[in-house]
Amino acid sequence: MNLGKQGEALACKYLECKHYRILEKNYRKSFGEIDLIAKDKDILVFVEVKTRNNMNYGLPCEAITPSKIRAIERVANFYVTQRNMENCDCRIDAVEILMVRGKAYVRHTENISGF
Template sequence: MTQNLRTGKLGEQMAAAYLEEAGYRILEQNYRCRFGEIDIIARDGDTIVFVEVKSRRSDKYGLPQLAVGPDKQMRISKISLFYLQTKRLDSYNARFDVVAVSLKPEGCRIELIKDAFELAYGR
């Protein structure tokens, strides 16, 4: 397994634990469909939350959350709509959160960005 994959998996594990501690109930991890993959799907109260986790070991390429650009938002939006329809949950409120995990040698930091972006339409 490459260093990037190990960093990603560790970040996802840390994010799931952090979300559970914050009161989220994890429904799915690494959910895959024909549109791609979403890291975590959870419930926060009566809201279905689609969570993208971004992990970094340094700031060389910028803050982790900045990697969730328009293309990624579009892909996550398609996956979320597919999930809600196939699970018959389309009557639920939904939102998109991002968890940024910094795994620097001087210490780890987790930042939850609730309602990080709106449902993206197009293409």
């Protein structure tokens, strides 16, 4: 399993332990993708997962740029519209995973945009 898939699997387990319900994994459209879509109580949560095994390219969160957030927002808007969920409360979260010497360090940041 590659590092990205490993990170997404860990993020799923982490969120499920926090009582999130995973609805979709790797939701893809031609104009973008969302790693995980989940429910946190009544809130629809679009989750970007970033995984690193070293700090050569910085922290995982540094790869979540404003343009990446805008792309997630476009796909999230499409998802909500297609499912007639416009009245649902939504947010975009980030789950960062740093794998060091066989240990995973997880940081979850809620509501990384004004979505």
